[in-house]
Amino acid sequence: IFSSAINNVIKDQSRRLSQEHQITSRMAQAVEMICNGAQMNNWKISALFQELPDKGPGSLEKKIGADLYIAIEIKSSDYTIRKGLYVQAKKAGNKKITSDELEQLRKLTYNGGANGGYIWIYDDVEVLVVPSQEVSDRNTKLFEFNAKNMNEHMRDVLDCFAGNRALCPSGIFRNNGRLDEKELELYLKEFSIQSGLIFSIESRE
Numbered sequence: 001i002f003s004s005a006i007n008n009v010i011k012d013q014s015r016r017l018s019q020e021h022q023i024t025s026r027m028a029q030a031v032e033m034i035c036n037g038a039q040m041n042n043w044k045i046s047a048l049f050q051e052l053p054d055k056g057p058g059s060l061e062k063k064i065g066a067d068l069y070i071a072i073e074i075k076s077s078d079y080t081i082r083k084g085l086y087v088q089a090k091k092a093g094n095k096k097i098t099s100d101e102l103e104q105l106r107k108l109t110y111n112g113g114a115n116g117g118y119i120w121i122y123d124d125v126e127v128l129v130v131p132s133q134e135v136s137d138r139n140t141k142l143f144e145f146n147a148k149n150m151n152e153h154m155r156d157v158l159d160c161f162a163g164n165r166a167l168c169p170s171g172i173f174r175n176n177g178r179l180d181e182k183e184l185e186l187y188l189k190e191f192s193i194q195s196g197l198i199f200s201i202e203s204r205e
Helices: 002-013 020-035 060-064 099-109 150-158 181-190
Strands: 043-051 068-075 080-091 117-122 127-131 195-203
Touching (some): 002 150, 020 043, 020 080, 020 195, 043 181, 068 181, 127 150
Antiparallel strands (some): 043 195, 117 127
16 A cells, blocks of 8 residues: 555656655655555554645755654554654655765664665656665765665565664554654654654554
8 A cells, every 4th residue: 555655656746846855745645645544454554644844945854864754653462563764765867865865864863773764766657765774975876776666665664674663752652543743743843854654553353
């Protein structure tokens, strides 16, 4: 569901002159609309998208170097897993991340260590994903890395190979299963990130 929603937006936006953060925002909105309230087998999905106002030149993205924050909760009767990750977006014609952007991603994820920051490359038909820890200051050319598609990336997130528990404040997810819009807004403001998307995937068994 997640990857199909994102790839559909990419196919539509590839014909337009949208900037990376605008495409990211539209993708996150599409994911919220499709995923919120959806059920897959015995799992129920809740989703919430939040966006801070765009302040133009010198805006939030330029300060922090992240286009999107994602938090996810996987909950069953036996366990609860919560984790977060940060995304820096790049269009296919700009497959290079600057040293400043890379440094900002590292600042965001220093508490979480590995698996906290990712670079999403917007191709004409799909999104490709490169973990930020694989990119060095000496080699910031993203096309030289083995990128995963969105299906593979989200499989890694759900299987706990991607995302980091240290990057997800517990207040975003309420005990009653509701997603806290105000807490997400405060988190985005604290770290100067323009958009946020949070999921709760709860077992019905």
